[in-house]
Amino acid sequence: MSQGNAAAEPAEAARKSGGNLERALRQGHFAVTAELGPPRGWDAAFVRKKAQILKGWVDAANVTDNQAAVVHMSSIATGLLMIEEGLEPIIQMTCRDRNRLAMQSDLLGAAAHGVHNLLCLSGDHQSKGDHPGAKNVHDIDSIQLVAMVRAMRDENHYQNGRDIPGGGPRLFIGAAANPFADPAGMRPYRLRKKAQAGADFIQTQLVYDVPRFREFMKKVVDLGAHERVAILAGVGPLKSPGMARHLRLNVPGMAVPESLDARLEAAVKGIAGDDKTARSTAWREEGKRICVELIQEIREIEGVAGVHIMAIEWEEAVPEIVKAAGLRSGTQG
Amino acid sequence: MDPFHPEVVAFCCRHCAYAAADLAGGKRQPYPAAIKIVELPCTGRIDVVNILHAFEDGADGVLIAGCLNGSCHYIKGNLYARQRLDYVHGLLGEIGLEAERARMINISAAMGVQFAELAGEHVETVRALGPSPLRRKIKQGEAA
Amino acid sequence: MIVAEKKPLDAIARMLDGCGRVLAVGCGTCVTVCFSGGGKEVATLAASLRMKRRMEEGKPLEVTEAMVQRQCEWEYLEPLAEQIKEYDAVLSLGCGVGVQTLAERFPATRILPALDTLFMGLPSAQGVWEERCQGCGACVLDKTGGICPVSRCAKQLFNGPCGGSQNGRCEVDAALPCAWHMIWERAEALGMTESLMAIEAPKDWATSRDGGPRRMVRDDLRLPAEQGQEGGE
Incomplete structure (x- = not known):
């Protein structure tokens, strides 16, 4: 991978956040982020263990915010444990659970504790989660959240326009994009809109259909959006043909080619049907191989600045994938 | 001896079931005395509240007899009746009455024998369920 | 209604x-x-x-x-x-x-x-009623092609669809159309997609229920005696 040019790096004061992710992107590295799912209880050791697995292999790791609308340990609190372990967090924040007051106060607190990155999301609808009777907030939407945080950082004011005493939090701002959701025609423009609102980086939905992603990226590049925002393509290892089917059929806005199911099926040829452990291992090995191949293909697409590896409840796969894809040797922090 | 003499209100469409009942009579094909016929221009005329009032006034069962599907004189009246009966089934459940007490059949004017058979079948269903609890309670109410 | x-x-x-x-x-x-x-x-x-x-x-x-x-x-x-x-x-x-x-x-x-x-809604088919308005107190239908993102988008988004929109359907319930899919298609049909490129600022919810129970007053319609009673004159 390319070496950073120290001379090209701006002075610390000119930087937005002071974090690893921003530094890696500014230096022109192919950025790698992963995902750390907080526990459903308050077990700090669980977080520390996962953080140790990812540490050194990624520039930063997302911490999900009540993912799938199911209650988990707070993303900011989990992020603080990660910082203690030496893994830089990207705090995810949904518009579902907080109004603009709560968002701003939480971000001030997060910044005070050394958080450098924020990912702004709408959030899965609560009807899909474990508290379907909850009232959602949606005071502002994800693009408005991006714009609000950018103004806090760059103009030192709250959403209401009033000055933040001592200046705004220094956050590197991310947003999500789903190249496979509908209406397809609007998606590249929506990504550009996020860039215009002030997003510094974009992480995409899981990419399995590379030709479709390439088509999407071509439009993004034609719009020039890739010059304003660093785009990290989402990838993730499949665990089984069942998972591929589930993603394709049950997750709105997911494109998973059926050829991948066939590849996973082929991986267990010759293994006895009742040897569940051997089959699962074979599937997972093939899943990681597919993931590495996807990274290598995606890396060549114009406008892609990095990858975001989502290995849901399978953090151990991340170092192997990163190493096999030739992205890191495992010594960086 | 069975002391229970069920009473079933039969809402019959003039174009089919009512004529079929007539035909059954003409052919001396007996149908149960429990059946009390109410003539309608079409089963599509029936309203949810008509069925409820029949039960409220003490009927042990309700039969809606309309034309064969596709043969309604007013095109879809029998289909509307079927949907309303489905709705009534839900209400009967909420009230605490057995949904089986209300049933719909579809026949033509030429099906006198079948009318007698199906009506008899429904009367037997109702007989097996026993007297409407409402009927029992009307009597208690009157006595009180 | x-x-x-x-x-x-x-x-x-x-x-x-x-x-x-x-x-x-x-x-x-x-x-x-x-x-x-x-x-x-x-x-x-x-x-x-x-x-x-x-x-x-x-x-x-x-x-x-x-x-x-x-x-x-x-x-x-x-x-x-x-x-x-x-x-x-x-x-x-x-x-x-x-x-x-x-x-x-x-x-x-x-x-x-x-x-x-x-x-508040309309009968979309016989026996079916659908929501169309939440009375937010600041109508944005001029900007969204007559399709309301407040009442018809499950997440009340103002700047485009979330990632859960697929085949024109909402992620919450496949029986629901995605409001932003409709807004986009309407804008395309009217040749007005450019109007959806501007970033819509955070909504002022004070006009909605969030501002407390609401009240509307038309002084020109009030009875003079009642106006006086409120001490305004």
């Missing part, structure tokens, strides 16, 4: 436990046209309640059926003023506004809701 639906019969029956005489009042406006609180629905509910009470062998229940043209205005409730005193409770088959108008006009009587008020 305001769309409402009947509460479960058992819930209504439990409200009436201990009552002997009940006046069931329908409303001739919105809830009549959405088939939840018109004359037929009053008759159906009255018969159901009488039968349910008989089945439960409680105190016999007498339910008298009544209709008013509009439950949400005191003037229309006047015809009930005399008879209402004879009942242990009034069961309103009006929307939540109707129930409250009755309660305000007749403070000495128990007024109970027979319906759950759902939304």
Whole structure:
């Protein structure tokens, strides 16, 4: 991978956040982020263990915010444990659970504790989660959240326009994009809109259909959006043909080619049907191989600045994938 | 001896079931005395509240007899009746009455024998369920 | 129209436990046209309640059926003023506004809701009603092609669809169309997609329910005496 040019790096004061992710992107590295799912209880050791697995292999790791609308340990609190372990967090924040007051106060607190990155999301609808009777907030939407945080950082004011005493939090701002959701025609423009609102980086939905992603990226590049925002393509290892089917059929806005199911099926040829452990291992090995191949293909697409590896409840796969894809040797922090 | 003499209100469409009942009579094909016929221009005329009032006034069962599907004189009246009966089934459940007490059949004017058979079948269903609890309670109410 | 639906019969029956005489009042406006609180629905509910009470062998229940043209205005409730005193409770088959108008006009009587008020909407097909407005107090339909992102997007997004939109359907329920998919298609058809490129600023929800219960005043329509009473003149 390319070496950073120290001379090209701006002075610390000119930087937005002071974090690893921003530094890696500014230096022109192919950025790698992963995902750390907080526990459903308050077990700090669980977080520390996962953080140790990812540490050194990624520039930063997302911490999900009540993912799938199911209650988990707070993303900011989990992020603080990660910082203690030496893994830089990207705090995810949904518009579902907080109004603009709560968002701003939480971000001030997060910044005070050394958080450098924020990912702004709408959030899965609560009807899909474990508290379907909850009232959602949606005071502002994800693009408005991006714009609000950018103004806090760059103009030192709250959403209401009033000055933040001592200046705004220094956050590197991310947003999500789903190249496979509908209406397809609007998606590249929506990504550009996020860039215009002030997003510094974009992480995409899981990419399995590379030709479709390439088509999407071509439009993004034609719009020039890739010059304003660093785009990290989402990838993730499949665990089984069942998972591929589930993603394709049950997750709105997911494109998973059926050829991948066939590849996973082929991986267990010759293994006895009742040897569940051997089959699962074979599937997972093939899943990681597919993931590495996807990274290598995606890396060549114009406008892609990095990858975001989502290995849901399978953090151990991340170092192997990163190493096999030739992205890191495992010594960086 | 069975002391229970069920009473079933039969809402019959003039174009089919009512004529079929007539035909059954003409052919001396007996149908149960429990059946009390109410003539309608079409089963599509029936309203949810008509069925409820029949039960409220003490009927042990309700039969809606309309034309064969596709043969309604007013095109879809029998289909509307079927949907309303489905709705009534839900209400009967909420009230605490057995949904089986209300049933719909579809026949033509030429099906006198079948009318007698199906009506008899429904009367037997109702007989097996026993007297409407409402009927029992009307009597208690009157006595009180 | 305001769309409402009947509460479960058992819930209504439990409200009436201990009552002997009940006046069931329908409303001739919105809830009549959405088939939840018109004359037929009053008759159906009255018969159901009488039968349910008989089945439960409680105190016999007498339910008298009544209709008013509009439950949400005191003037229309006047015809009930005399008879209402004879009942242990009034069961309103009006929307939540109707129930409250009755309660305000007749403070000495128990007024109970027979319906759950759902939304402001329209009949999209026979037997189907859909939400169209949440009364946010600051209409944005000019910017969204006449399709409301406040009432029709499950996440109330103002800057485009979330990642869960697929094949024109909402991630919350495949029976629901994605509002932003429709907004985009409408903009394409009208050649106005450029208007969706601007970033819509955070909404001022103060005009919505978030600003507290709302009130509208037209001074030109008020009676002079009442204006004076508020100390404004």
